[in-house]
Amino acid sequence: DQQVKQNSPSLSVQEGRISILNCDYTNSMFDYFLWYKKYPAEGPTFLISISSIKDKNEDGRFTVFLNKSAKHLSLHIVPSQPGDSAVYFCAVPIKAAGNKLTFGGGTRVLVKP
């Protein structure tokens, strides 16, 4: 029973263009969402988050959009850089379970120079 889904396992984009990563969730009670970035042989690092009281949160080149009615969030990276090549995970804390994070399956982004 996947509560968080990332339906695109991979994405290839040209340097300078926009990367759009998508994430769907099942539970309308979720009220906080995070994106993590992971390089090979390293642990995930926190990238950006959004609370359900907002529909957009921006941090430099990274913007997360939240569509509560569709139970969908997306991460936009503009402009994409080769150093952004990594696997990106969306995640939701499960409050009833000590805020443990449930992760999507990840999207591998390749930014071509």
Added chain:
Amino acid sequence: NAGVMQNPRHLVRRRGQEARLRCSPMKGHSHVYWYRQLPEEGLKFMVYLQKENIIDESGMPKERFSAEFPKEGPSILRIQQVVRGDSAAYFCASVGTEGSPLHFGNGTRLTVT
């Protein structure tokens, strides 16, 4: 301020041996989570511990796996009688207060031969 430290980074065990994975959380963090990432999959929650207490072990296999977080020293994830299917990257994360983003270590890559 050192981040989450995991050791060893790589661990090779033969089938039937024991694997011990260690995690030292960030200074001041008293909440530790263990996650497992199988090849080409996302991160799956295993166990959540606070000092001397297991809070949620719903993601732990019922047999052969155990975890502890003693009053002094690192958190230990122990896998007895390892099998090939245990080969994965095991990540530890810590947090100071619930609701804050998790900080991950760089993982231990376990290979069972």
